[in-house]
Amino acid sequence: MISLNFDKSKALLINYDVINQDFVDKLVEYAKKLGVTDIYLDKNNIKEEHHILKNIALDEIENHPYFNDSIWDKYAKKDASYLILRAPFPGIMDDIDPTKLAKAEYVKRSTKPLYKERQLNFELPWCIAALPNIVWAKNLFKDKDNAYELLEDIIYKICMIDTNNPVDSWNKHLDNNKKRIDELNNLKIKCLHYKNSLGTDLKIELLEDSIWCDAATQGLVNMPSYEIFTSPVPGFKPVTFCPSNLIIDSSFETSLTSINSCNSVALAITFKSIVSPTLTIVFSLCEKSETGATIYFPSLL
Numbered sequence: 001m002i003s004l005n006f007d008k009s010k011a012l013l014i015n016y017d018v019i020n021q022d023f024v025d026k027l028v029e030y031a032k033k034l035g036v037t038d039i040y041l042d043k044n045n046i047k048e049e050h051h052i053l054k055n056i057a058l059d060e061i062e063n064h065p066y067f068n069d070s071i072w073d074k075y076a077k078k079d080a081s082y083l084i085l086r087a088p089f090p091g092i093m094d095d096i097d098p099t100k101l102a103k104a105e106y107v108k109r110s111t112k113p114l115y116k117e118r119q120l121n122f123e124l125p126w127c128i129a130a131l132p133n134i135v136w137a138k139n140l141f142k143d144k145d146n147a148y149e150l151l152e153d154i155i156y157k158i159c160m161i162d163t164n165n166p167v168d169s170w171n172k173h174l175d176n177n178k179k180r181i182d183e184l185n186n187l188k189i190k191c192l193h194y195k196n197s198l199g200t201d202l203k204i205e206l207l208e209d210s211i212w213c214d215a216a217t218q219g220l221v222n223m224p225s226y227e228i229f230t231s232p233v234p235g236f237k238p239v240t241f242c243p244s245n246l247i248i249d250s251s252f253e254t255s256l257t258s259i260n261s262c263n264s265v266a267l268a269i270t271f272k273s274i275v276s277p278t279l280t281i282v283f284s285l286c287e288k289s290e291t292g293a294t295i296y297f298p299s300l301l
Contacts, residue, residue: 014040014042016043067108072115083127
């Protein structure tokens, strides 16, 4: 299992929010012990970002220095490793115009084209990892005095840090993923078909050359990472309705978490949408033929 690799370059960019500064300070000291000599701290401040977006005009976002990520390209030229520490802040941007949020994200991406190109080509070591924070913890465990510790323990468990040897645990998991990926690709699945008694009838067509893969194709780039995924036909925009009038739009992501065999497949599909909470759908039957397979979900929800 390899996430970050300092054999080629001793440069490291760490992206994080100031709420996790104490953790990052310890991380920097550890990185120095590993021989990393060039460390850039790309510090975010979600409260400052909220204040900026609350008061800035849409057409001014492009030129605001807060959203300029050109330093990422400077470190891409150094073959740096990138550690991106994600600490969610639920609800903090709820009162911000979505067009401003989209514009800010666009500017961040457009100011680091070299990084994005090299990242997509797996030419740079990078890893996105989850970190707890008190805002996120209190959102999950509202009445608990030890909310932070509870969230921290959950993340440790999901990341297998609580096992005797986390590296071995992840290597075993990734080996199992490889077997599942091979089985899925051998199925040559053409379509995912979701139906239920409530009227859901959703078909997701896959490309003829679609392949299934995980987040460890060129090293483990997400921590934690349990998904096995593929891509639908471009332009596909599914809409389905659930008891709560949930709409799953084109922003959804799907994750396959388990497979039993080439002929009978047990699945857990997780949908995450900008406009909805997470929805997990379990179980299906795969019909296999020489030309491919269609997966049906007769008892969705």
